[in-house]
Amino acid sequence: MSTILFFIAGFGTIAxxxxxxxxxDPFYSVLALVGHLISLxxxxxxxxxxxxxxxxxxxxxxxxxxxxxxxxxxxxxxGAGSPGDEPLGGVSGLGSSASNLRLxxxxxxxxLLIELLIALLGTGLKAISxxxxxxxxxxxxxxxxxYIGNLLLTRFLLAFEAASxxxxxxxxxxxxxxxxxxxxxxxDERGPLIPLDxxxxxGTGTTAEGVGGQHR
Amino acid sequence: xxxAWYLAVSAIVFSxxxxxxxxxxxxxxxxxxxxxxLNGANLxxxxxxxxxxxGDGQILALIVMTVAACEVxxxxxxxxxxxxxxxxxxxxxxxxxxx
Numbered sequence: 001m002s003t004i005l006f007f008i009a010g011f012g013t014i015a016x017x018x019x020x021x022x023x024x025d026p027f028y029s030v031l032a033l034v035g036h037l038i039s040l041x042x043x044x045x046x047x048x049x050x051x052x053x054x055x056x057x058x059x060x061x062x063x064x065x066x067x068x069x070x071x072x073x074x075x076x077x078x079g080a081g082s083p084g085d086e087p088l089g090g091v092s093g094l095g096s097s098a099s100n101l102r103l104x105x106x107x108x109x110x111x112l113l114i115e116l117l118i119a120l121l122g123t124g125l126k127a128i129s130x131x132x133x134x135x136x137x138x139x140x141x142x143x144x145x146x147y148i149g150n151l152l153l154t155r156f157l158l159a160f161e162a163a164s165x166x167x168x169x170x171x172x173x174x175x176x177x178x179x180x181x182x183x184x185x186x187x188d189e190r191g192p193l194i195p196l197d198x199x200x201x202x203g204t205g206t207t208a209e210g211v212g213g214q215h216r
Numbered sequence: 217x218x219x220a221w222y223l224a225v226s227a228i229v230f231s232x233x234x235x236x237x238x239x240x241x242x243x244x245x246x247x248x249x250x251x252x253x254l255n256g257a258n259l260x261x262x263x264x265x266x267x268x269x270x271g272d273g274q275i276l277a278l279i280v281m282t283v284a285a286c287e288v289x290x291x292x293x294x295x296x297x298x299x300x301x302x303x304x305x306x307x308x309x310x311x312x313x314x315x
Contacts, residue, residue, distance in 0.1 A: 006217045010225045013259075017229045017252050021236035026244045033248050036229075040255055047222065047266040049274050052258075052281075059281060060251075064288050071292045072244060075299045102239050109235035116227035120260070121220055128220045133269025147271055148278070156275050163282040170286035177293035 006046055012039030030068045037061040048135055051148045222263035230256030241306050243298075247291045254284045 016036025020029045037060045044053035121128065140146045152160045229252055236249030258277045265273025299305055 003217055006221065010221070013225060014228055014232070017232040020245070020248050020252055021232055021240070026242055026248075029245050029248050033251060036252070037255070040259060043222065043225070043259060044262055046217070047262050049262045049265065049277070052262060052274050052277050055278060055281060059285065064251075064285055067288060067292060068244070068248070071295060075244065075295055075305055105235045105238035108238060109231045112234055113227055113231035116230065117224065120223040120227055128223065128267070129218045130267070131218060132266040135269070142269060142271065143274060148274060151271050151275055152278075159275065159279055163279050166286050167282060170289045174289045174293040177290065178296045 002046055005042065009039045009042035009046070012036070013043060026072050027069070030065060030072055033068075034061050034065050037065070047132075048143045050143050051145045052143070054145075219263050219267045222266075223260055226256045226259035226263065228256075229253075229259065241308050243291070243295050243305060243307050243310075246307060247288065247295075250287065250291075251284060254280055 013036055016032045016034075016039060019032030020036065023029045023032060037056060041053040041056045041061070044050075044056060135142060138144075140150075233249045233252030233254075233256060236252065237246055240246055240249065258280055261273040261277045261280070263273075265271060265277075295305065298310070303310065
């Protein structure tokens with residue numbers, strides 16, 4: 001039973017990854033990644049990592065992917081038609097360089113795959129061909145939320161706190177990067193400076209003052 | 217299934233992510249392929265944790281997921297900022313840092 005489940009989930013994982021790489025529309029790439037993540041959560045469950053699988057589905061396939069869908073809907077509509085983003089074919093002028101890039105990427109990826117397989121499977125570790133350490137189901141056994149929480153708050157407390165601080169920094173950084181609250185008018189989008197601007201108070205003589213909506 | 221099968225799947229997923237980062241030009245898809253690479257590494261971490269029967273690999277996988285969430289947050293913020301400045305959303309066109 002677990003063998004069948006492994007092959008189904010493994011096929012889904014690899015097919016989702018291939019879909020992310022080869023699909024042309026970024027929106028379909030995001031959907032392929034959602035399928036990949038859910039299959040990967042099944043693999044985590046087969047490896048007795050219950051909490052990691054649940055966090056994967058909730059955090060990744062839920063929250064992060066919704067963020068991706070928002071940004072694809074905001075940006076990707078115009079970006080999808082830009083030249084050079086076709087995984088198959090390519091525009092006439094860019095055709096040869098794009099296909100060279102694709103060929104080089106495939107060769108590099110294949111070489112990396114062979115090297116990884118040699119490094120991972122060619123080691124002398126006997127335990128790799130086994131089914132893992134002994135496992136007895138129970139409420140506080142390996143991989144359950146209680147086990148993970150106990151480890152996070154005792155042995156890995158420093159990593160836990162560092163991760164929370166990193167999340168805080170990332171939230172502040174995202175607000176700084178994407179936030180522009182001062183209205184649509186930017187510093188360099190204002191009209192050219194005329195000599196009268198130097199002698200009068202800033203903002204007077206504009207349409208904004210006339211309608212009483214001066215906001216600066 | 218033995219641990220080796222899981223490691224093979226993780227190696228394939230990681231290599232596919234590398235191919236995507238090299239070949240695709242849309243920064244959104246490049247970020248998605250970075251996620252693929254992180255997920256391949258996560259799968260091997262969880263497989264090794266199962267092999268030894270302790271939870272250190274699972275903790276490291278959770279931390280990697282946190283770092284991936286931060287990376288998505290910053291990366292998508294940068295893409296939105298690029299789009300708002302009317303620059304091309306294409307990693308080959310954005311070569312100002314290259315000199």
